[in-house]
Amino acid sequence: MSPARAHATLASPLARRPRRLRVTWVRSFAGVGRVVADLARRAADVSGALLLLTVLSPVWIIRGAIGLAHQEALIEHDRRIGRFREPFRLLRFSGTGIGRGLPVLVNILRGDMSFAGPRPMTQQEADAIPPDGLVRFAVRPGLVSRHTLQKRTGIAHDAEVSADREHYYEQTLRGDLGLVARSIPATILGNRDEIAAPPFLDFFGVTIVNTTMDEAIDWIQARAADRDRTPSQIAFVNPDCLNIAHAHEEYRAVLQGSDRVLPDGIGIHVGCRLLGTPLKENVNGTDLFPRLCERAAQTGQSIYLLGARPGLAMATADAMQAKYPGLAIAGARHGYFTQEQEQDVIDDINASGASILLVAFGVPRQELWLAKTRDRLHIPVQMGVGGLFDFYSGRIARAPQWLRELGMEWSWRLLQEPGRMWRRYLVGNWVFLYRVWKQSRRSPAPHAQGAS
Numbered sequence: 001m002s003p004a005r006a007h008a009t010l011a012s013p014l015a016r017r018p019r020r021l022r023v024t025w026v027r028s029f030a031g032v033g034r035v036v037a038d039l040a041r042r043a044a045d046v047s048g049a050l051l052l053l054t055v056l057s058p059v060w061i062i063r064g065a066i067g068l069a070h071q072e073a074l075i076e077h078d079r080r081i082g083r084f085r086e087p088f089r090l091l092r093f094s095g096t097g098i099g100r101g102l103p104v105l106v107n108i109l110r111g112d113m114s115f116a117g118p119r120p121m122t123q124q125e126a127d128a129i130p131p132d133g134l135v136r137f138a139v140r141p142g143l144v145s146r147h148t149l150q151k152r153t154g155i156a157h158d159a160e161v162s163a164d165r166e167h168y169y170e171q172t173l174r175g176d177l178g179l180v181a182r183s184i185p186a187t188i189l190g191n192r193d194e195i196a197a198p199p200f201l202d203f204f205g206v207t208i209v210n211t212t213m214d215e216a217i218d219w220i221q222a223r224a225a226d227r228d229r230t231p232s233q234i235a236f237v238n239p240d241c242l243n244i245a246h247a248h249e250e251y252r253a254v255l256q257g258s259d260r261v262l263p264d265g266i267g268i269h270v271g272c273r274l275l276g277t278p279l280k281e282n283v284n285g286t287d288l289f290p291r292l293c294e295r296a297a298q299t300g301q302s303i304y305l306l307g308a309r310p311g312l313a314m315a316t317a318d319a320m321q322a323k324y325p326g327l328a329i330a331g332a333r334h335g336y337f338t339q340e341q342e343q344d345v346i347d348d349i350n351a352s353g354a355s356i357l358l359v360a361f362g363v364p365r366q367e368l369w370l371a372k373t374r375d376r377l378h379i380p381v382q383m384g385v386g387g388l389f390d391f392y393s394g395r396i397a398r399a400p401q402w403l404r405e406l407g408m409e410w411s412w413r414l415l416q417e418p419g420r421m422w423r424r425y426l427v428g429n430w431v432f433l434y435r436v437w438k439q440s441r442r443s444p445a446p447h448a449q450g451a452s
């Protein structure tokens, strides 16, 4: 059954909460394959929960003894909405301390929850789910969900509803096991919700805006609509860029003079963790680009693509126009031109009337070029995007989603171009972390004030 038809079939009974919803799901929607997969998943959940309960039994004994000594109730619970919108009690130990959430294993044994699945919601949250997201209630809520994992690694750019929907349609036992495995490092290294994120981050004197993908796109769109077409320069920085900025005074000055510097990649995330400051989101250019195209197709703002090898900017333009009908590409041109041809390039960009210019020459060449030509280019938004067109033209494949969720996209790049990338990642990552560690000893948190 196609996902669209499946939505229609399942969303309406899920919305009405019929008494025989389980039967409806099995008979009219799931099919034998899904029911068998469901049983296999259940068997894996029960075995995993029994194993963990056995291994972690000392924690139960210690927590039980503490509860008895303090004459407190051992277990507390919260009301949550489970599969088929049935309410259940989400269990945990009373008080604070290690292993507080352990009783959730009992929820898994009882079948209220799975190891992997959409986040268990409160009644209020469940009532707010739109009809196209109700399919999340056709599976058991999970201890770890795709959206919570992406939040921890800073790449939750899409709404929870769509992550849950994807989980439902793409769910396999292997996928669930992978999700659980990926959640372990993410839980240890990832964002903590309880600490407030500062508006700016500072790494070695470079001020980065601590923002979300949606807010960054709103900002770009607002600047692109500027009637005076006042140029704004945007840069993305990852650990490699910050290492370059550390040694390259001119590049550092350009970043400091940019209107917005955005945090790109897991390295900034890890750097923030070392400094004890939460990063709101990993606003990298590769994830921002399709969202920017989608928005531009709606607003009519046109985009000019400059850079990469001959043919790649045009191939990128074609791919994005096919994906976002109505997207206006003002021009596309490769990034290998001589000093003598530069004025031609600038004239062509200006004549195109583009609202947004993406320059893909690599770091720091693109930032230096934009800073030099900024006032001759009458384009309101000008941004350096590195190897972006290599990905979107299809020349280089992007890392699969599971590797990105692990924060290991860099290892994919390393395997693709080891000769060029080994120094950047195998040496550069450690140099960056060492510098962050040194900075953390001078000032504990990377809060910067007064940046615009």
Ligand code: UDP
Binding pocket: 307, 308, 309, 334, 335, 336, 360, 361, 362, 363, 385, 386, 387, 388, 389, 390
């Ligand atoms: N490039 C270019 N003109 C040049 C040098 C490089 O257009 O004179 C392009 C190159 O083809 C590639 C991009 O710039 O598409 C640099 O990619 P890289 O992955 O190195 O970017 P970064 O890692 O700096 O984001």
